[in-house]
Structure formats: C-alpha cells, structure tokens
Amino acid sequence: MAIDARFQPQHSGEPAYWPRGGNMISGARLRVSESQRRARLSARHALIPEGIAKDARAVAGSLVAIHATDPPTVYLSVAARTRLAGPVDVATDLHAPSMMRMTGMRRTVFVLQTDLAPTVLEATARPLALRDRATILRLLHAHLGWTEDHLTEIEDSIVELVIAKGTITGRELAEALPVLRTTIRPSSSPSSNAPGQPVSMRILYNLAMTGRICRGRPLGGWTSGQYTWSPPAPMTTIEPRAARADLLSHYLARYGPVTEADVRWWTGWTVTQTRQSLADNHAVAVELSEGQTGYVAPDDLDPVESPELSVALLPALDSTVMGWRDRAWYLPSESTPALFDRTGNAGPTVWVNGQVVGGWGQDRKGRINWRLLSDVGAREQSAIAVEAERLSTWLGESRVSPRFHTPLERELSDSPGRKR
Incomplete structure (x- = not known):
C-alpha cells in the first residue's frame, strides 16, 4: 500500500509533544483550554473581521466543506463569512468549476473545493455508495425483479445521457428512460405501507455518491432543492487509506483539537480507520477540559490570539x-x-x-x-x-x-x- 510520506505512521516511542523551542520532552502533554479552542474556531472558520473570507471557495476551505443538505444553508454560511452583496454573487462562486456539490461525510451533501473531491469520494462517499447500492438492488429485486445486470444497464444509460447532454434534469432523464418513473417502497417487506418513491431518486443519488454524475445548478431560485445533473470534473485516483489521512489532515487543520469521538462522528469511520488515520497524520495528543484527550496536527501547537470581538x-x-x-x-x-x-x-x-x-x-x-x-x-x-x-x-x-x-x-x- 502506497501512503503519502506525510501520512507515514509514527515510530513507537516518539513523544506526544514537542514545545515551540524544539526540545524534545518525553511524556509532556500540551493543555488546550476551552477559550483557546474558541479562539481557534473563530479565526479558522472565518468568523473574525480581520479573517473574513473573500469568496465562497475560501469559505469552503476554511470549513473543509460547506454543509448543503438544506440548500439555503450554503448561501447563508457564505454570507456570514464574506461581504458578497447577495445570493446572486454567492451563486456565481458556488457554481464555478473550482467548486463541487457532493455527498460526503455522514451521508451529508456538502459543497467543497473541486480539488478535494477525490479525497472525499474515496474517504467517505464511495464506501457509503457501495452499501447503499446493495440496499437499492435488494429493493429493486424484491419489488420489480431486477437483476444486478439490469441495474447496471440503467445506470450506464443514465451516465451516457448526462455526458451527452452536459446538463440534464431529472424529468428529462425520465422522459428518455421511462423506467425511472417506476416507484418502489423503501422497504422490501411485503407488509410495509410506506409511500412509494421513484427509482430515479435512489439511482441518481447513488450515481452521484460514486462520482459518476454530479449535481449541477438548482432548478428555480437559490433556496430550491431540485438540481440538474452534469458530468463530474475529472478526478485523480487516490488510495482509500491515503484519502482518509488526507481528509483528516484538513479536519485537524480547521477543527483541531478534536477528540477521537469527534473524528468518528464527523467522518463516519470505524474506530480502526480513525486511529489509523490519526497515526498516519502524526497527530499529537493534547489535554482538553475534564481530562479529555484531543488531537492536533504536529505543526499546530502554537496558541491562537483570542479575538477582540467576533x-x-x-x-x-x-x-x-x-x-x-x-x-x-x-x-x-x-x-x-x-x-x-x-x-x-x-x-x-x-x-x-x-x-x-x-x-x-x-x-x-x-x-x-x-x-x-x-x-x-x-x-x-x-x-x-x-x-x-x-x-x-x-x-x-x-x-x-x-x-x-x-x-x-x-x-x-x-x-x-x-x-x-
């Protein structure tokens, strides 16, 4: 397995903390107070006047990714951290080639910088998509008798249409492939009375999670939750363990110190994946309030000045x-x-x-x-x-x-x- 040199695990016996002077102090542990954590949050999340972001791309960088499950959140998160004049200005930034909307951590939709998309895809989205596709196939087989080959054929047809059109709506896809209008219940149990859902919704979302298509501009106003579909930007290939380490490096830089529970919750990873990624990042253990153990990047031990007013x-x-x-x-x-x-x-x-x-x-x-x-x-x-x-x-x-x-x-x- 090839791992980026930044993410090679520490050798056993290395100390947990290096002070600013550079002298190695074995067994010492830096303490990070709650007020220092709040100062870091204010500065790193672009919430201080002197640290205001210039555009949506900068906001995405300061947060790693902007929460986008609820469409207005993206715009209001940017509005709070920039001086862009209104929704039209934010929309221009959000739909630039340097930005991408995708499902990532915790099966949540985010807007992030396009160059981070391969990391998020391999670290979080693809594993979720594989499990989700198995569930979709089970439902399609139970309700419609579909085989995996038939599902693959439909998926490939959708991707071909999206690539051919460049931008296409869900309605246009259903007109070209009427089978997408078929509804299924979200349960394979014969006794389920849950309302039916069009198969298009499940299949399109899953294709987006695997990076085969992506969400484009919204249909209607900026608060709309209906999107067009577009071909994704070309993505580099990154090995899953390296992707997890890279994603954690971004999280540590913007949110650290974080606890192991924070990492697991934010990413959706297992305990093993979390601890492996902390080791791959050379994460330094620090003491938090009430005796909790937190982790920061090894180059992030210096204090941050508290804001005068944020x-x-x-x-x-x-x-x-x-x-x-x-x-x-x-x-x-x-x-x-x-x-x-x-x-x-x-x-x-x-x-x-x-x-x-x-x-x-x-x-x-x-x-x-x-x-x-x-x-x-x-x-x-x-x-x-x-x-x-x-x-x-x-x-x-x-x-x-x-x-x-x-x-x-x-x-x-x-x-x-x-x-x-």
Whole structure:
C-alpha cells in the first residue's frame, strides 16, 4: 500500500509533544483550554473581521466543506463569512468549476473545493455508495425483479445521457428512460405501507455518491432543492487509506483539537480507520477540559490570539455548529433543547467569540429576530443587532425557512418582533 510520506505512521516511542523551542520532552502533554479552542474556531472558520473570507471557495476551505443538505444553508454560511452583496454573487462562486456539490461525510451533501473531491469520494462517499447500492438492488429485486445486470444497464444509460447532454434534469432523464418513473417502497417487506418513491431518486443519488454524475445548478431560485445533473470534473485516483489521512489532515487543520469521538462522528469511520488515520497524520495528543484527550496536527501547537470581538449569525446545519460531536466547550448544554431538533439537527445560531449565545429566525415579514440564551454585554448585543441588520439587507425580499425546525427558530420566525 502506497501512503503519502506525510501520512507515514509514527515510530513507537516518539513523544506526544514537542514545545515551540524544539526540545524534545518525553511524556509532556500540551493543555488546550476551552477559550483557546474558541479562539481557534473563530479565526479558522472565518468568523473574525480581520479573517473574513473573500469568496465562497475560501469559505469552503476554511470549513473543509460547506454543509448543503438544506440548500439555503450554503448561501447563508457564505454570507456570514464574506461581504458578497447577495445570493446572486454567492451563486456565481458556488457554481464555478473550482467548486463541487457532493455527498460526503455522514451521508451529508456538502459543497467543497473541486480539488478535494477525490479525497472525499474515496474517504467517505464511495464506501457509503457501495452499501447503499446493495440496499437499492435488494429493493429493486424484491419489488420489480431486477437483476444486478439490469441495474447496471440503467445506470450506464443514465451516465451516457448526462455526458451527452452536459446538463440534464431529472424529468428529462425520465422522459428518455421511462423506467425511472417506476416507484418502489423503501422497504422490501411485503407488509410495509410506506409511500412509494421513484427509482430515479435512489439511482441518481447513488450515481452521484460514486462520482459518476454530479449535481449541477438548482432548478428555480437559490433556496430550491431540485438540481440538474452534469458530468463530474475529472478526478485523480487516490488510495482509500491515503484519502482518509488526507481528509483528516484538513479536519485537524480547521477543527483541531478534536477528540477521537469527534473524528468518528464527523467522518463516519470505524474506530480502526480513525486511529489509523490519526497515526498516519502524526497527530499529537493534547489535554482538553475534564481530562479529555484531543488531537492536533504536529505543526499546530502554537496558541491562537483570542479575538477582540467576533459576532456571527450562522444558519441551520452550518458546518461550524455541526463540526464536533462533543460541543460543551462552545455550546452550553442548557441551550441545546432550544437550538436542536430531536434528531440532532442544529437550527440558526448566534455566536460571540467562538461560542453559541443564542438563536435567530426570519419572520414572514422578512425581519431577523434573535434571542440570547447566554449573558453577553451591551457591546456584544449592539454588534449582534448590526449583524442581524446586515443579514436582513443581504436577504432582501427572500424568505428562508430551515428544512428542520427547532423550537427557538420556530418561535422567532412566527414572532411579530425581536425578542431577547
């Protein structure tokens, strides 16, 4: 197995920590405080005024990938971290050749830099796609009697049409291949009463997960969840273990320190894959709060200066709020019930200096209403009000509503005015 030299495992007996002076201190372990972790988050996720990103590509780099399961999230995540004037400017960036929308970590759709796509494909998407295809084939065989050869024939026909057309809608694909309109239940059990789904949805999504086709521009406005389909950009081949190591190197750089549980949750990897990738990256163990062990890249031991003032209104499912499994250091536990739904989806959040302090929602008249769940000073409240006004101006006549509603967002989006 060929592994990039950066990802060769450490030799046993190497120390866990090298101080800035370069002297080797065996057995010593750097301690990273919660305030230092919040400073890193603010700076590295483009949430500080002096670190604002210039465009959507830079935002994707700062987050590794922009969460895109809910279409408005991508635009609002970019809006919070740039000074692009509105959705049209963001769309221009998002649909440039240097950007790509694909399924990746945790079976979630992300927008990322195109040159990272081969890494995400081999590290996360392809293994998911192989399991998903087996499920699809089982359902197709149970309900329609399809064989694997027949499924392969349909898949190949779809890919040929996408390549021939360059850009094609799902409706146009179904007109060319009427079999795609066939519906199946999402269960192979004869007793299932779950509503049927067109086979096109399952097959197209799976082809996108394997990198054979990709999502293009949305149909309709920027909040639409319906997409055209296009041929993917050419991708280099990368071996799965090297891909996992490369993906983890990006995650460590933007989110570190992270715990082993964070890595497993964010990537969807097994314990063995996680520990192997930490070793391949020469990840350095550090001490976190409450005796937890975290990991950082070996060149990331220097402290980061805390911001003077960092304020952001981040959208539902933003990559920052969903970036770690263990969130107590930036999200007070008592705030979680108001800001998350029952299945763990985050709603819109208000941030001050790398910590969640409240939530926000847009009401029917377009106003941005926000409420604090933690105490902050008058200066911070004034900055939040300015940011809320900026977001309102950015949205203009657009109305956004998260796919997954959370208690506080639901309340604020229905409220007649701002509540604190």
